Amino acid sequence: MPKFNPLVARLSPPPVPSVAAWAKSYDGSHGPLLDLSQAVPGYPPHPDMLAWLGEAAASKQAAGYGPIEGEIPLRTAYGNHVAELYGAPLTGRNVQITAGCNQAFVATVIALAGAGDTILMTNPYYFNHETTLSMLGINVDIVPCDAASGFIPDVDSIEASLHAGVKALALVSPNNPTGAVYPAALLADIFDLCRRNDIWLILDETYRDFLADTAEPPHGIFSIEGWQNHFVSLYSFSKSYCIPGHRIGAITCGMQTVHQIAKIMDNLQICPPRAGQIALVKAIPALADWREENRLEIGRRSTAMQAVMAGLDGWKLESIGAYFAYVRHPYPDISAEFVAGKLATLAGVVCLPGDYFGEIQEGFLRFAFANADVETIGLLRQRLENFKLPGI
Numbered sequence: 001m002p003k004f005n006p007l008v009a010r011l012s013p014p015p016v017p018s019v020a021a022w023a024k025s026y027d028g029s030h031g032p033l034l035d036l037s038q039a040v041p042g043y044p045p046h047p048d049m050l051a052w053l054g055e056a057a058a059s060k061q062a063a064g065y066g067p068i069e070g071e072i073p074l075r076t077a078y079g080n081h082v083a084e085l086y087g088a089p090l091t092g093r094n095v096q097i098t099a100g101c102n103q104a105f106v107a108t109v110i111a112l113a114g115a116g117d118t119i120l121m122t123n124p125y126y127f128n129h130e131t132t133l134s135m136l137g138i139n140v141d142i143v144p145c146d147a148a149s150g151f152i153p154d155v156d157s158i159e160a161s162l163h164a165g166v167k168a169l170a171l172v173s174p175n176n177p178t179g180a181v182y183p184a185a186l187l188a189d190i191f192d193l194c195r196r197n198d199i200w201l202i203l204d205e206t207y208r209d210f211l212a213d214t215a216e217p218p219h220g221i222f223s224i225e226g227w228q229n230h231f232v233s234l235y236s237f238s239k240s241y242c243i244p245g246h247r248i249g250a251i252t253c254g255m256q257t258v259h260q261i262a263k264i265m266d267n268l269q270i271c272p273p274r275a276g277q278i279a280l281v282k283a284i285p286a287l288a289d290w291r292e293e294n295r296l297e298i299g300r301r302s303t304a305m306q307a308v309m310a311g312l313d314g315w316k317l318e319s320i321g322a323y324f325a326y327v328r329h330p331y332p333d334i335s336a337e338f339v340a341g342k343l344a345t346l347a348g349v350v351c352l353p354g355d356y357f358g359e360i361q362e363g364f365l366r367f368a369f370a371n372a373d374v375e376t377i378g379l380l381r382q383r384l385e386n387f388k389l390p391g392i
Contacts, residue, residue, distance in 0.1 A: 007135045015127060015356045022344035030348050034372065034380055037350040039176065039207075039323045042371035043297070045242040046290050052279035053246065062278060066271040068262045070097025070250075073281045078250055081284055082233075088222035096258050096265065097272045101206050101236035101249035105170075106132055107268060108232050108251060111260045112200050113138050113167040119202075120161055120169040122153050124326075124357035124364075126176045126204070139165065142358070147318040151178040151326065155189050159197075168200035173218070174207040177357045177366040179321035181211060187219040195230045206236040207322035209291060210298045210370070228254025237276070239323070239370075240291050241283055246276035298323070298370050304377040305369045308384075315384055323370035326354075328363050331389060335362045339389065346390075347383045 019037050026033055045053075056062050069075065075092035083090040098104040105128070113119055115137030121129060123142040133140050143161050145151045158169060169190070173182035182190075187203070194201040201221075208218050221231050233252040238244035251261060265271075305325050309317035314330030329339050336353030343365075344350045354364030369377055 005135075007137055011131050011134060015352065019340070019344070019350060019352060022341050023348075023350045025345040026348040028348065030383060030386075031379060032376075033348045033350065034376060034383065035350045036367040036369055036372060036380075037352055038371065039239070039368045040244060040371045041239055041242045041294070042373060043242065043294065046283075046287055048286065049241060049243065049279060049283050052282050053243070053275055056275040056278035059275075059278070062274040064274075066274045066277070068266050068271055069258060070095065070272050071274065071277040071281070074277045077281050077284045079252075082222075082252055086217045086220070086222045088220075090222060090252065093255050094228075094252050094258065096251040096253070096261050097277060098249040098251060098265065099269050099272050100238065100244075100247040101204065101234050102128055102132075103247075103268065104234045104236075104249040104251045105129055105202070105204065107261050107264045108202055108234065108253075109133060109136065109138060109168070109170075110264050111257065112202070112232075116165070117167045118163070118165040120158065120166055122151075122171065122175075123359065124151070124177055124354065124361050126172050127356050129170055129172075129204075130358075141166070143169075145178075145180075147328070151175065151180040151319045152182060152186065153190070155186070155193055158190060159193055162197055162199070166197075166199055168202050169194055170202040170204070172204040172206070174211065174322035175319075175324070176204075176207070177324055177352065177354070177364075178319040178326040179324035180319045180326075181321045184216065184219045187221060188224075191221050191224065191227075191231060195226070198230075200230055200232060202232050202234065204234045206234065207239060208235070209240040210295050210322040212299055212302070212321070214295075222252075228256070232257060237280060240294070241280065241287070243276060247273055248276040248280060300374055301369050301372065301377055304374040305367065305380075308377060308381040312381065312384055318364065323368050325367040325369055327365050327367060329365050331392070332363050334389065334392075336365055337362075340365055342389055343387060347387045349380060349383050349387075 075095040079092035118139040122145045235250045237248040316328040319326040337355045340353040352366040354361030
């Protein structure tokens with residue numbers, strides 16, 4: 001028998017392909033398949049974006065190696081964008097471009113923690129974060145979040161979880177899987193706690209462009225003196241620009257942190273994919289109105305999802321925001337994985353079970369409603385109303 005790294009071998013296979021297999025068993029008897037499983041935008045990229053990608057991909061420039069930290073024009077454009085968004089003195093020198101936000105997380109945690117150290121995460125958590133830490137030999141301690149608090153983390157619970165081995169706290173807001181949006185005041189308090197205890201706050205902001213309230217910045221941490229020593233923000237261009245296959249993400253952090261992460265990136269990727277970077281330099285300023293309309297569209301889909309769940313017997317919408325609705329299913333003594341599998345094969349509704357996002361999540365399902373239009377989301381109500389587990 002071949003011998004593999006036990007830190008990798010002990011992990012379960014990637015979850016999304018297994019869910020796709022459930023969908024293939026659906027016979028179509030209730031109408032079209034409703035795929036609410038993967039967090040992808042349910043509308044295409046802007047035609048100009050596709051044209052810019054094509055031009056860049058056909059260029060000699062994109063065929064060669066680029067800078068490890070990312071294309072300087074993109075770092076500059078994105079640095080200016082986040083500086084305006086947060087009202088903070090950020091520049092391109094605070095930006096490291098990566099091959100997607102998952103790679104941004106990998107590179108960040110390698111820079112901040114080593115095997116045997118501990119990173120705190122909330123429960124439920126984004127499963128790729130947990131498996132990344134596990135395969136790196138970094139311990140994971142869990143800060144509980146519950147439905148009664150809207151799955152918002154509590155500062156006292158975070159503080160109670162701190163110990164000498166903790167190097168960082170990793171959060172996602174808007175959250176995956178729950179959709180919960182962490183208030184700016186709470187994030188400020190959490191950052192203050194991290195700074196006082198000399199640990200890092202890693203904030204994955206992949207879904208920030210789909211916040212319902214844009215009157216104020218998502219947080220004010222970038223304006224706090226000395227933020228560079230304890231804060232790292234992660235971002236993905238995949239959702240806002242509908243280009244997940246091009247794998248472009250970003251890290252915003254202090255310049256010293258960029259320097260450390262560049263060492264890691266040189267070994268992970270050498271340089272991020274170039275065609276997408278070149279196209280995004282044009283897209284960031286040019287597609288602002290288009291991105292805003294998409295934000296409003298996701299809001300309409302969120303409203304439709306709330307209407308579907310309102311008064312639905314046995315089902316309870318516990319949290320919703322950005323791309324996700326976190327729903328309590330009506331079978332408390334049965335695992336969410338079993339319920340989700342049957343929901344896909346018998347009712348043609350594909351979603352992710354709460355079991356995939358942490359312990360004691362068996363009672364929940366995650367619906368990623370962003371990849372379905374309002375009319376399609378409306379079909380969900382009858383499917384859930386008529387769904388019954390066999391023999392129960």
